[in-house]
Amino acid sequence: MSMDLVFRALADPSRRRLLDLLHAKNGQTLGELCGELDMTRQAVTKHLGILEEASLVVAQKRGREKLHYINPVPINDIADRWIGKFERHRVRALADLKKMLEE
């Protein structure tokens, strides 16, 4: 899976919003996602397609419905490329501190 596809998919704010929605509630239908977004159904379908191509979203059939799941593995692959296993705790601690101070 190419990292270019992942970065391209993440470059768009609407697609990041879709990932936020799936992060908050995993396994949603197209209809549920459309209900949360100010976009046409076609636009949401297109964005989901680009996210699926980058493997950031996985669609699984359940009966007649298709449920969409966020797949964070490609983002983890990117993190692993530049963040060492032992630095991760420190980076996480700094991120937690930032979050706490900004709340």
Add this chain to the structure above:
Amino acid sequence: MSKFVYVTYIQTTPEKLWEALIKPEFTKQYWVGVSQISDWKVGSSWKLEFSDGRVADTGEVLEIDPPRHLVVSWQNEFRLDLKEEGHSRATFDIERTGDLVKLTVTHEIDREGSKLIEAVSGGWPAILSGLKTLLETGKPLQGWPS
């Protein structure tokens, strides 16, 4: 229902990926040092064991079709609040797509807002990235500067 689906594409063969998934000499290198212990038949007991011998999770092999498909029931054993949730289900699907092998890991439990699923969801992405690195480079993910 709480459920997560994780997918990774790995440059390997289904047979090598299967071995890397179930053999302790491989899992110890990318899966926080754990071993899966089972004799890998339907109905056999299954457990995930830390390197110091403590048991992390227990369950049973529900479906097995090497090197394509494995389903285990999965109950946590070291956190009481997670153990109380009972058995979850972890499914591993392996399929060849072109010159890559697609691994899909599904972890689910029949309850809303499961803490077990939340807890494992933090672990799976790192485990799968480590597995991919191990199979593609032959080396475990390394954090030390070389």
